[in-house]
Amino acid sequence: MPKVLKVKVSAGRTGVPASHSSGWDAALDKALAQASTKLGAGSYRVNVEYWADVEVTNPGQILGYGVTLTRQ
Numbered sequence: 470m471p472k473v474l475k476v477k478v479s480a481g482r483t484g485v486p487a488s489h490s491s492g493w494d495a496a497l498d499k500a501l502a503q504a505s506t507k508l509g510a511g512s513y514r515v516n517v518e519y520w521a522d523v524e525v526t527n528p529g530q531i532l533g534y535g536v537t538l539t540r541q
Contacts, residue, residue, distance in 0.1 A: 471539050471540050471541060472507070472508045472509065472539070472540040473537060473538070473539050473540070474500055474503060474504060474507040474508055474537070474538045474539075474540075475535065475536075475537045475538075476496055476499045476500045476503065476535060476536055476537075477496065477522070477533045477534070477535040478492065478495045478496045478499060478533060478534050478535075479532070479533050480492055480530070480531050480532055480533055480534060481532075489531065489534075492521075492531065492534035493519050493534050493536065495534065496519070496534045496535050496536040497517070497519075497536045499536075500536045500537075500538050501538075504538060508538065508540045509540070513540055513541065514540075514541040515538045515539060515540050515541065516538070516539040516541065517536060517537075517538060518536065518537040518539070519534075519535070519536055520534075520535045520536075520537065521533065521534055521535065522535070
């Protein structure tokens with residue numbers, strides 16, 4: 470079974486601008502910082518899945534940005 474690391478950052482946290490790409494960049498940075506301890510050291514291939522927690526209203530908003538790394 471592949472190892473999986475799932476992380477989330479709040480859209481309202483300090484340092485995450487209103488830009489969606491910045492939110493996903495922050496989530497990926499957090500996941501990569503944790504990868505060696507959570508997925509193991511070494512060279513390997515990972516699948517990267519981006520996701521968001523959203524509140525559907527008019528207009529809607531993103532509450533949090535997330536990344537899931539799955540080690541192959």
